[in-house]
Amino acid sequence: MSLKLVKSLKLQNDKLWSLDFAHGLLATGSTDRKIKIISVKDKDHVKLVDVLDDTVHKKAIRSVAWRPHSNLLAAGSFDSTVSIWSKESFDDLEIEDDDEETNDSTAATDERTLEMDLLAIIEGHENEVKGIAWSHDGYLLATCSRDKSVWIWETDETGEEYECVSVLQEHSQDVKHVVWHPTLPLLASSSYDDTIRLWKDYDDDWECAAVLNGHEGTVWCSDFEKMLDLTEETCNDRLRLCSASDDSTVRVWKYIADDEDGQQEWECEAILPAVHARQIYSVSWGPNGLIASTGSDGTLAIYKETENHDWEVIAKRELCHGVYEVNIVKWIDVNGKMLLATGGDDGCANLWSWDE
Helix, strand or coil: CEEEEEEEEECCCCCEEEEEEECCEEEEEECCCCEEEEEEEECCEEEEEEECCCCCCCCCEEEEEECCCCCEEEEEECCCCEEEEECCCCCCCCCCCCCCCCCCEEECCECCCCCCEEEEEECCCCCCEEEEEECCCCCEEEEEECCCCEEEEECCCCCCCCEEEEEECCCCCCEEEEEECCCCCEEEEEECCCCEEEEEECCCCEEEEEEECCCCCCEEEEEECCCCCCCCCCCCCCCEEEEEECCCCEEEEEEEEECCCCCEEEEEEEECCCCCCCCEEEEEECCCCCEEEEECCCCEEEEEECCCCCEEEEEEECCEEEECCEEEEEEEEECCEEEEEEEECCCEEEEEEEEC
């Protein structure tokens, strides 16, 4: 298989830290405090449609996340706050076709046809907000910070008001990333303390259900396998998580069972083939069953599970943002076509296709 660059957009004037995709819209966040929204109709038609007010946050935007089943976008900043942005409807968004070549690195044209508005500011963390994530139903927002804590916020359908329902403080160091399972009320947090923690709601009180030990360096990111039919009754033997670390490994963890006290038992099922020479910053487990990873060495890799439950590298692209570090990778579904989106220190968002 081969990875092909189908679009490279120079979006930011500094490091592009985060991106998220929904409604056919790719949101990005950067050190320059700008949140940009790009319409992606397909790999050949990509347009910048909005730049959100960059005076709202005083420091870098570290994480962006679309709310499921909603027109809301959340953004976490190094100024310790989270902003919530809204648009009444995306139905009236019209994007003209782009006839430019798709494999060139180009500056995005600012069409300004979306115009999302600031809806709310969430305050509470003492230090930089490093990660944010919505639960699968969109009624819970998890945030994590350099202050070593994970906060869980509850909201209603409008998304205008947020109440903190739990502050989780069991990590001993900076918490880098949070992610919810796509169907279960289960949250994973990754930390500078070299661990991943799993969190569950026990009688309206969120508590740590498991601690995953094994990485020998900061865990930058984790992602659940996309088993969309999974329920709490059917999760045995089917609940898995992948993680990426400073130790240059990607690991796959498997849920085993709950013990008599309700604590979860997990085991490291696999360490994926060595690809990266340095820190791995981001990992994404796609609905196609493939795992993608990227990091400080600029390499983008795709892994596939074999029939024997081993893993093999099926595609690799070195220096996928030139000489720059790559901070994030995500699988995105563009009208039924799975693409990879990456963001790097060069301020670019790159879209990649892969062929068998």
